[in-house]
Amino acid sequence: xxxxxxxxxxxxxxxxxxxxxxxxxxxxxxxxxxxxxxxxxxxxxxxxxxxxxxxxxxxxxxxxxxxxxxxxxxxxxxxxxxxxxxxxxxxxxxxxxxxxxxxxxxxxxxxxxxxxxxxxxxxxxxxxxxxxxxxxxxxxxxxxxxxxxxxxxxxxxxxxxxxxxxxxxxxxxxxxxxxxxxxxxxxxxxxxxxxxxxxxxxxxxxxxxxxxxxxxxxxxxxxxxxxxxxxxxxxxxxxxxxxxxxxxxxxxxxxxxxxxxxxxxxxxxxxxxxxxxxxxxxxxxxxxxxxxxxxxxxxxxxxxxxxxxxxxxxxxxxxxxxxxxxxxxxxxxxxxxxxxxxxxxxxxxxxxxxxxxxxxxxxxxxxxxxxxxxxxxxxxxxxxxxxxxxxxxxxxxxxxxxxxxxxxxxxxxxxxxxxxxxxxxxxxxxxxxxxxxxxxxxxxxxxxxxxxxxxxxxxxxxxxxxxxxxxxxxxxxxxxxxxx
Amino acid sequence: xxxxxxxxxxxxxxxxxxxxxxxxxxxxxxxxxxxxxxxxxxxxxxxxxxxxxxxxxxxxxxxxxxxxxxxxxxxxxxxxxxxxxx
Numbered sequence: 001x002x003x004x005x006x007x008x009x010x011x012x013x014x015x016x017x018x019x020x021x022x023x024x025x026x027x028x029x030x031x032x033x034x035x036x037x038x039x040x041x042x043x044x045x046x047x048x049x050x051x052x053x054x055x056x057x058x059x060x061x062x063x064x065x066x067x068x069x070x071x072x073x074x075x076x077x078x079x080x081x082x083x084x085x086x087x088x089x090x091x092x093x094x095x096x097x098x099x100x101x102x103x104x105x106x107x108x109x110x111x112x113x114x115x116x117x118x119x120x121x122x123x124x125x126x127x128x129x130x131x132x133x134x135x136x137x138x139x140x141x142x143x144x145x146x147x148x149x150x151x152x153x154x155x156x157x158x159x160x161x162x163x164x165x166x167x168x169x170x171x172x173x174x175x176x177x178x179x180x181x182x183x184x185x186x187x188x189x190x191x192x193x194x195x196x197x198x199x200x201x202x203x204x205x206x207x208x209x210x211x212x213x214x215x216x217x218x219x220x221x222x223x224x225x226x227x228x229x230x231x232x233x234x235x236x237x238x239x240x241x242x243x244x245x246x247x248x249x250x251x252x253x254x255x256x257x258x259x260x261x262x263x264x265x266x267x268x269x270x271x272x273x274x275x276x277x278x279x280x281x282x283x284x285x286x287x288x289x290x291x292x293x294x295x296x297x298x299x300x301x302x303x304x305x306x307x308x309x310x311x312x313x314x315x316x317x318x319x320x321x322x323x324x325x326x327x328x329x330x331x332x333x334x335x336x337x338x339x340x341x342x343x344x345x346x347x348x349x350x351x352x353x354x355x356x357x358x359x360x361x362x363x364x365x366x367x368x369x370x371x372x373x374x375x376x377x378x379x380x381x382x383x384x385x386x387x388x389x390x391x392x393x394x395x396x397x398x399x400x401x402x403x404x405x406x407x408x409x410x411x412x413x414x415x416x417x418x419x420x421x422x423x424x425x426x427x428x429x430x431x432x433x434x435x436x437x438x439x440x441x442x443x444x445x446x447x448x449x450x451x452x453x454x455x456x457x458x459x460x461x462x463x464x465x466x467x468x469x470x471x472x473x474x475x476x477x478x479x480x481x482x483x484x
Numbered sequence: 485x486x487x488x489x490x491x492x493x494x495x496x497x498x499x500x501x502x503x504x505x506x507x508x509x510x511x512x513x514x515x516x517x518x519x520x521x522x523x524x525x526x527x528x529x530x531x532x533x534x535x536x537x538x539x540x541x542x543x544x545x546x547x548x549x550x551x552x553x554x555x556x557x558x559x560x561x562x563x564x565x566x567x568x569x570x
Contacts, residue, residue: 193528426528
């Protein structure tokens with residue numbers, strides 16, 4: 001069995017009985033147990049239940065009406081609630097929290113037949129760009145264990161990159177799927193806000209949070225998206241739109257190129273992006289230089305808005321109904337404070353404090369309202385650009401994977417990791433991150449941005465690119481090739 | 485700090501107050517952009533709130549939610565005393 005097999009190959013193998021679901025599941029579980037100590041991608045591995053479900057999947061495979069993803073292993077980011085299996089959000093607060101229900105994404109992917117092997121590591125409450133804020137320790141980048149996989153969906157991206165699962169779910173608030181996908185050399189999609197239900201997805205910043213797939217290829221990301229998406233009455237911001245569909249025939253598109261965004265990149269990085277541009281032209285698309293205004297103001301606005309939303313969302317962790325309760329308590333107010341102070345890590349506290357500050361009387365207009373106005377300008381800037389182009393090509397992150405610890409001391413430098421992804425999040429647009437080359441032996445990614453709900457066009461352009469290139473077929477040397 | 489219901493130790497206080505200073509000056513980048521006559525935007529998509537049909541549906545089992553609470557009694561959540569006896 002091959003750890004990096006795509007969905008098509010796995011499905012064929014299962015259906016032709018070249019291998020059973022139990023064998024496939026055991027293969028990935030063995031791999032997880034061999035490599036997780038080094039990479040720390042998983043917070044929880046659910047061996048026993050996964051093997052039980054695999055037996056059932058094998059039975060289903062011999063019946064009719066086999067679900068599309070029947071028997072395919074999957075991992076869920078540890079902020080999707082899973083009934084009966086703990087959901088920690090990588091926080092001490094929720095270290096032993098077991099949700100009484102499944103997130104819609106979990107329910108739907110299970111209904112499609114995917115078999116959950118475990119829950120992946122992440123930045124605490126999805127707040128971070130390096131996976132170093134996890135209560136369960138940092139994740140290592142499979143390409144270089146001394147480097148960060150990015151964050152916050154770093155566990156999911158690293159698990160896919162290391163061949164521990166064929167695909168995984170992630171969530172993206174300001175870049176948390178796209179940046180780790182870029183840093184780990186895998187494919188990730190942040191769908192349009194509202195396409196994937198947020199029900200059962202532990203909230204960070206509700207006007208921005210969006211679940212999406214992480215996979216080896218655009219083709220597989222699309223297959224996982226199909227299982228994740230859909231209108232959900234349980235999420236009041238869920239969009240009632242048609243499912244994502246690929247265009248029936250190849251379209252020659254106009255791809256916008258926001259030149260100024262590429263200015264700060266080093267030469268090797270720029271030449272990889274130039275090569276990708278050329279590839280898109282060879283595929284029949286044309287490139288048009290565009291301007292995207294207010295990028296610097298966008299990151300600032302994002303940290304105000306996401307902090308404000310986080311501070312209100314995280315008010316629920318008070319030690320009363322679930323989560324960590326401090327033993328150190330004299331009265332109720334004391335219990336709130338000590339439970340929260342013991343339960344949250346430093347980055348989460350930093351965001352809550354920023355949020356409460358910008359929401360407080362006297363600062364509300366200058367920070368929160370100002371940020372919402374900037375948000376409108378950023379969104380309108382995209383809409384204006386999209387009057388002339390179908391897609392926009394942008395970098396994903398300003399650098400390849402950085403050394404663990406190197407940005408930790410300076411939150412503002414860390415926040416700048418998301419300079420290319422945040423504007424897209426503020427505008428609620430879909431963004432696809434896929435590998436486009438290497439710098440110093442580390443993978444780098446590019447981003448294709450589409451109009452609202454036009455994931456189909458974005459994915460089709462990405463698939464065509466991956467048919468012509470093999471960046472997405474490069475895998476890290478894990479010293480484990482003998483079993484591959 | 486009162487609003488956030490957090491208490492910080494000396495080390496955290498020192499670190500976070502320095503961080504917040506640099507975060508606030510970073511946030512000031514917003515002021516480079518004129519937002520006169522711009523309406524605030526709360527959500528990127530102009531979605532209207534969707535309402536489900538007004539039909540009662542089964543709720544979730546209350547006891548399942550109480551099982552994961554730190555402390556309950558007779559269907560109530562227990563917390564430390566709010567009023568002290570005189």
